[in-house]
Amino acid sequence: MLHLVKLSVGSGSVEGLRAYVDWRASQIGGGAAPARHVHTTRMVPKRREELLDGGSIYWVIKGQIQARQRLIDIDPFTDVDGVTRCHLVMEPQLIATQWQPKRPFQGWRYLKPEDAPHDLKEGEDSLSADMRGELAALGLL
Numbered sequence: 001m002l003h004l005v006k007l008s009v010g011s012g013s014v015e016g017l018r019a020y021v022d023w024r025a026s027q028i029g030g031g032a033a034p035a036r037h038v039h040t041t042r043m044v045p046k047r048r049e050e051l052l053d054g055g056s057i058y059w060v061i062k063g064q065i066q067a068r069q070r071l072i073d074i075d076p077f078t079d080v081d082g083v084t085r086c087h088l089v090m091e092p093q094l095i096a097t098q099w100q101p102k103r104p105f106q107g108w109r110y111l112k113p114e115d116a117p118h119d120l121k122e123g124e125d126s127l128s129a130d131m132r133g134e135l136a137a138l139g140l141l
Helices: 014-029 129-137
Strands: 003-007 037-041 056-061 064-078 084-090 095-101 108-111
Touching: 003 064, 014 037, 014 056, 014 064, 056 084
Parallel strands: 003 056
Antiparallel strands: 003 108, 037 084, 056 064, 064 084, 064 095
């Protein structure tokens, strides 16, 4: 098993990313909840089998890994301009994780399972998103 880590550009919080995923689902599914969420990327992961063996995309929001989505397929394709691209297909469910600092980078990176943050259980995190953000900015999370 292997994971990907990717910046969530434009999301200011897990709630913002969740709203975007829900919006995309409503646009694609016509109101019905689809069983997948697709993100298009330029580079195609070479370690497909490892990623699809239970891997997830871990989303970096404001310098912290904060959430993940389980990968269900990796679909390379060529766009209308002849450029090779890739659909990273995920379950639409967003799972909050413990926060873990991550410096900015471009594209995506592989993430070993032992380096991935743990999922937050329901009610486990009693801090508000604003408080977590302030503590993270101070280097306390």
